[in-house]
Amino acid sequence: LDASDSVGPRHGPERPHLNLWLEAPDLLLAEVDLPKLDGAQGLALEIGESRLVVGGSQQLYRLDATIPLRVDREASRAAFHHRRKQLMVSMPLLAVS
Amino acid sequence: TEGQRGRQEAIAEKDLGNGFFKEGKYERAIECYTRGIAADSANALLPANRAMAYLKVQKGDGKATLSYYSERSSGSREPVECALEYEEAERDCTQAILLDGSYSKAFARRGTARTFLGKINEAKQDFETVLLLEPGNKQAVTELSRVKKELIEKGCWDDVFLDSTQRHNVVKPVDNPPQQGSAKALKKIFIEETGHLIETIDAPD
Numbered sequence: 001l002d003a004s005d006s007v008g009p010r011h012g013p014e015r016p017h018l019n020l021w022l023e024a025p026d027l028l029l030a031e032v033d034l035p036k037l038d039g040a041q042g043l044a045l046e047i048g049e050s051r052l053v054v055g056g057s058q059q060l061y062r063l064d065a066t067i068p069l070r071v072d073r074e075a076s077r078a079a080f081h082h083r084r085k086q087l088m089v090s091m092p093l094l095a096v097s
Numbered sequence: 098t099e100g101q102r103g104r105q106e107a108i109a110e111k112d113l114g115n116g117f118f119k120e121g122k123y124e125r126a127i128e129c130y131t132r133g134i135a136a137d138s139a140n141a142l143l144p145a146n147r148a149m150a151y152l153k154v155q156k157g158d159g160k161a162t163l164s165y166y167s168e169r170s171s172g173s174r175e176p177v178e179c180a181l182e183y184e185e186a187e188r189d190c191t192q193a194i195l196l197d198g199s200y201s202k203a204f205a206r207r208g209t210a211r212t213f214l215g216k217i218n219e220a221k222q223d224f225e226t227v228l229l230l231e232p233g234n235k236q237a238v239t240e241l242s243r244v245k246k247e248l249i250e251k252g253c254w255d256d257v258f259l260d261s262t263q264r265h266n267v268v269k270p271v272d273n274p275p276q277q278g279s280a281k282a283l284k285k286i287f288i289e290e291t292g293h294l295i296e297t298i299d300a301p302d
């Protein structure tokens with residue numbers, strides 16, 4: 001058997017589709033399509049002040065995006081939606097001063 | 098005629114009630130609006146104003162929504178003993194809306210009443226209607242944002258994401274090349290699980 005036939009990490013992680021929109025003047029929402037996943041196990045999400053990083057899950061997906069807004073990491077929340085196979089991310093924005 | 102007299106009486110009671118309202122005498126204002134409603138049940142201003150007085154009587158000032166949220170976050174008390182006035186306010190607003198479906202203040206007041214009653218998603222719909230009737234209404238924009246954050250905190254992800262009407266406000270991200278983004282100050286976010294498939298029940302009948 002030729003090992004290169006197997007689908008896996010050696011092909012490199014896929015960049016998932018990302019929807020990013022302002023739901024309110026101070027609330028940024030993101031949706032990341034992860035159709036190959038069955039749950040949040042192994043999925044990793046990290047948020048920086050202007051950065052969104054999705055990884056883990058046996059290197060199936062990798063997203064590293066800079067966001068042109070300042071988000072409040074501490075107030076950010078996320079959920080994996082089983083039916084839609086999406087990662088939903090809520091990111092309140094830091095007050096503009 | 099009888100109807101004209103009723104309408105005039107209602108307007109007089111409304112003006113009287115508004116006077117008490119401005120003096121902070123909300124209970125007396127409510128009495129006037131109640132008499133006004135009895136005189137003319139077709140006047141939308143009277144139930145809408147009585148609703149506002151019910152909201153005020155509860156908190157004594159205009160910071161009703163703010164105190165609601167601070168109470169919620171401290172977890173100290175549920176607004177149960179106050180529910181009667183909020184229910185009255187909600188009912189009055191619904192009546193005002195039945196009489197005048199474009200009465201944005203009635204939708205805004207009902208939204209406020211519903212946040213106190215814990216009907217967060219219904220409150221969201223009311224504030225969304227305010228924005229349809231009055232695009233850019235600042236109170237509605239502020240309240241909507243707060244209500245959406247509250248829904249997410251409660252785990253009601255679908256009510257915010259699936260029902261979103263704001264997806265056109267696209268923000269364009271920039272992809273970082275591998276290893277380029279600064280690793281400092283990245284916070285790991287816990288991932289909740291939601292939207293489970295409905296499991297079929299294989300139980301014998």
Ligand SMILES: [Ca+2]
Nearest residue numbers: 218255256260
């Ligand atoms: Ca819904």
